[in-house]
Amino acid sequence: MAKLPVAVIGGGLGGLWATLRLAEAGIPVNLFSLFPVKRSHSCCAQGGINAVFDIKGEHDSIWQHIVDTIKGGDYLADQPPIVSLCEEAPGLIRTFDRMGVTFSRTPEGIMDQRLFGGVKNRRTCFAGATTGAQLLYAVDEQVRRWEVEGLVNKFEFWDFLSLVLDDAGVCRGVTAMDLKTSQVRAFPAAATILATGGLALVYGRSTMSSNSTGAPAGRVYQQGAKFANGEFIQFHPTGIPGHDKNRLMSEACRGEGGRVWVPRGKGDKRPPRDIPEEERFYFLEEWYPTYGNTVPRDVGSRAIFKVVHHMGLGVSGQEMVYLDLTHKPREFLEARLGGILEMYETFTGEDPYTQPLKIFPAAHYSMGGLWVGYEAEQGADGLMRMKHASPKNHATSIPGLYACGECDFAYHGANRLGANSLLSASFSGRVAGDAVTAYLKSEKKAGEEIESSKCEAERARQDEINQRMIRADGGENAFTLHGELGDLMRTDVFVERDNAALDRALDGIRMLRERSANICLDHKGDWSNQSLSWGRQVQDMIVLAEAITKCARMRDECRGSHYKEAFELKVPEGKFEGDPEYAEYKAQWKANNDQWLKHALVSFTADGPEVEYAPVDTCVMPPEKPRDYR
Amino acid sequence: MADAQIRFRIKRQDKPDAAPYWDDFVMPYAPGHNVVSALMYLREHPVNARGRGVEPVVWESNCMEEVCGACAMIVNGTPRQACAALIDQLTQPITLEPLSKFPVVRDLLVERERMFAALKQVKAWVPLDGSQDIHEGAPRISPVDQSLRYLFSRCMTCGCCMEVCPQFHEDSRFIGPAPLGQVALHNQHPTSTYFRSERLQALMEPGGIADCGNAQNCVKVCPKDIPLTQAIGELGRQTTVQWLKDLFVR
Amino acid sequence: MAEAVAGPLDQHHFAIRRLHSLMGIVPIGAFLFNHLLTNSTAFLGEKNFDDHVLWIHHMPWLLAIEVCFIFVPIAFHAVYGVVIALQARSNVSRYGYGDNWRYMLQRVTAWITLVFIVVHLVHFRFAHWFGAESYAAAHPYFLAFTQQGFTMWLPMSAWMVIYVIGLAAAVFHLCNGLVTFCITWGVVIGDDSRKRLSLAAAALGLLLMAWGLISLYALGTMEARGPGGAEPAHVAQHEHLS
Secondary structure (H helix, E strand, C coil), rough: CCCCCCCCCCCCCCHHHEEEEEECCCCCEEEEEECHHHCHHHHHHCCCEECCCCCCCCCCCHHHHHHHHHHHHCCCCHHHHHHHHHHHHHHHHHHHCCCCCCCCCCCCCCCEEEEECCCCCCEECCCCHHHHHHHHHHHHHHHHHHHHHHCCCEEECCCEEEECCCCCEEEEEEEECCCCCCEEEEEEEEEEEEEECCHHHHHHCCCCCCCCCCCHHHHHHHHCCCCCCCEEEEEEEEEEECCCEEECCCCCCHHHHCCCECCCCCCCCCCHHCCCCEECCCCHHHCCCCCCCHHCHHHHHHHHHHHHHCCCCCCCHHHCCCEECCCCCCHHHHHCCCCCCHHHHHHCCCCCCCCCEEEEEEEEEEEEEEECCCEEEEECCCCCEEECCCCCCCCCCCEEEEEEHECCCCCCCCCCCCHHHHHHHHHHHHHHHHHHHHHHHCHHHHCCCCCHHHHHHHHHHHHHHHHHHHHCCCEECHHHHHHHHHHHHHHHHHCCCHHHHHHHHHHHHHHHHHHCCEEEECCCCCCHHHHHHHHHHHHHHHHHHHHHHHHHHHHCCEEEEEEHHHHHHCCCCCCCCCHHHHHHHHHHHHHHHHHHCCCCEEEEECCCCEEEECCCCCCCCCCCCCCCCC | CCCEEEEEEEECCCCCCCEEEEEEEEECCCCEEEHHHHHHHHCCECCCCCEEEECCCCCCCCCCCCCCCEEEECCCCCCEEHHEEEEHHCCCCEECCCCCCCCCCEEEEEEHHHHHHHHCCCCCCCCCCCCCCCCCCCCCCCHHHHHHHHHCCCCCCCHHHHCCCCCCCCCCCCCCCHHHHHHHHHHHHCCHHHHHHHHHCCCCCCCCHHHHHCCCHHHHHCCCCCCCCCHHHHHHHHHHHHHHHHCCCC | CCCHHHHHHHHHHHHHHHHHHHHHHHHHHHHHHHHHHHHHHHHHHHHHHHHHHHHHHHHCCHHHHHHHHHHHHHHHHHHHHHHHHHCCCCCCCCCCCCHHHHHHHHHHHHHHHHHHHHHHHHHHHCCHHHHHCCHHHHHCHHCCCHHCCCCCCHHHHHHHHHHHHHHHHHHHHHHHHHHHHHHCCCCCCCHHHHHHHHHHHHHHHHHHHHHHHHHHHHHHHHCCHHHHHHCCCCHHHHHHCC
């Protein structure tokens, strides 16, 4: 008898790695994706992927990579998985290398490494400026090979809708909609892996691809999977605001001497070059005389937000400020920033050599996501790490459902280190594939097909939702609703948060949720109805936005990307270890950790999200000292 | 102001077997629009130029940064990524058509499965023993070879090169330029080249490299500037050698 | 195409395509080169031309050579070329790149050349099937015979137009074909080498055109003496030998 396949949802780096591992173990896979998997959002990652090879004589070590990742995440990630992530990174990269990834080379022909944000050592492997695409293509090729072998069956242009759960609450299959015919089908599955990526589209325009809605995570969350640490969203200070998305602009522009400013006069309509120097407000330089324009990302983001939203000084009254390079000689800019500025010109049509860039912070990466577990194991060296091929690794709170990649909450805690996302996506996909292989061995029932009535019931339920939405004429436009959701999230749940605004946001989201029940589609047919799939995704995005906002409302502290001014612990200026003021600060910091160093776990209820807290496993490196970047 | 509007002429098709038709759209001008962001506006306000409510235009897009290959379509007569086609740089009315060499699913959305199938045909992958760590990477690759391979490895399977190729169409078996670039990429890799003969033999089948007509359009529209004609020349040489080997050595 | 034909054609697809490409250069291209070279001697005088043609006529196994190295290759190249040309969906109106124009012209000139070759063969090689005098009968006054041919059935001006068009088509097809041959076989790969090759092919094309045009000029302007004049020296010599 043919084995029951595993369902993998999403064909980015995580989903493809999981698929590859399963196929290599001889397990058939149904791979679902909204589009041909080669177009997944992983291809957008430009910078690189971290792994310690220490090829530059810097005495870099895996331990240092572990420390950087833990501290970068402000201790909010379980540590044994981080140990495994960093330890296995070099092996993972070697495998990518064998797959034919065009990693940039040293003159001696080995993989080159470069420096990336937040760390001291050259630890980042890269393939030109398209590392994510290169990694994605390599795994895509390997999976295609298994497709030819008949073990992988791709369902491209299919939208995952829901899980099929048995009476014991075990995931035994999925339902999905063919985006061409709008037909809903149920697929019995031995296990299911969700690898559906980020959710930053709940912020309307973000740096994400236009399909990174987070809707699949929202769907399984509504079916009982726990969502964790939703409040932790990484914002990138220098996004290029666009009508469609906010494209990422490299931080290097600030580093190379770019000056951030807005006109002092509200609603000043003059072209930037006509505004005299004394009427320009170089707010970063004024507010932070020491660092000026090179303040850290989060400080910069919040300052820009303040100038635009609190002071109303956004350029042309819009969400943007100037990042000016025009005072630098053209030759200098071409040599240092040529490629980046060319990209800016391609997508804005403006000449960055003569016109200041227009930027605004943009939602970029979600550290939070579906809660996933792991099995820890102590090594001979005493370190706790993730046990290899344990069925508990990357298992969600729903038995039989696994999650990997950006849609899970692991590894990054409260903030993510640059070039760690390609690593965690690939690594977690590999782990999830191995975990499911183990799960199928240990759970005999998993291989049996669930009774067809259960599948049919779920299929009919989903089809009914479709039909209702197609028939409805409530007057709400799904695209407009999404725009409003984004506006709300970018105003009240953004780089700086306060409880009054978050309460307001929760009210607003609840209203959007009510309105989203009245979505009326402009497209009433079955054939290739993109409005239908979008309408459903918007509903699920709103649910997820509520969970994120609720988490943010509940967490009264500053940690990583989550910032509430009222609860900020300020490092006493000019005081260091040994000073009594510093000792007091340290005590406060420890007390705060005792209260807040914990995962927020959100459960869906009909009345809204319910948050409970769970401890963080800090057995590898307990938080003894505050981060101090002075 | 003449520029206060953005005007579109969009070739639409309701079903794969339905007749195509043109629909005109007008939307308010705003600086900074590209074709996809404008289509996003139109799907939120699906009213055509005659003021009639219509079903929103269907198209495919994802990354919006010209790396995923999804939004390739014919913009003012040229196949390109719609997300990188800035309204301010286009003459109006802007005509949008689906790629003509692939079956239309609906409006601007086409089915490019044939391109992915071709990658299977030519075994465009490294023959790995498994994805486990074998405690070794790939053999050393010189920076020169790496940069040459990098040119080809950026192919996003968007189909622009296929669209302009006069030899590639629904009635021809020609595999098209994009998969040829991938063969060139893999035949250059120190271990992927183990499949070299098999790939070349696949390319010597009907519809393979010999069906290239040397029109050299492919290289001119590639959004990633992939040197496709160089790949074709290189593969011409490799297949010639393979053919002679098969004739005289085997 | 019928399945019965498609089978072996598919099986040997690559070999047939390569042979088709090769035939265009050797022997057909080489023959055209030689043919135009021979013709161009008309410009150097009647005797010169008649000498060269006579030399050809005295080649051993002439008929076999003609059949194996001219008729069969041309027939194969033409018939299979039609199959190839029918697969093209030229799109120069949309994509007017130079290379694309050459791609289109390669196919257009193929059709013109094909028609022209048929006309040319009927005109001279097989004219006797259509009631005209046999080429062999002209022996050894070839130039005079050829000149007569140019006033047969049509006025000379019409023939000249036909021949200039046919000549240009054949020369373009050969020279552009030489470039595509080199790409197809992998003789040139990079852009720069392709550009150099294109220049060389263009130079060859000019040479061949020049040869063709001066021979036509000679035919149109020269007063051939033919049988009425003194017997060419080479004829006498030949007769002595035999």
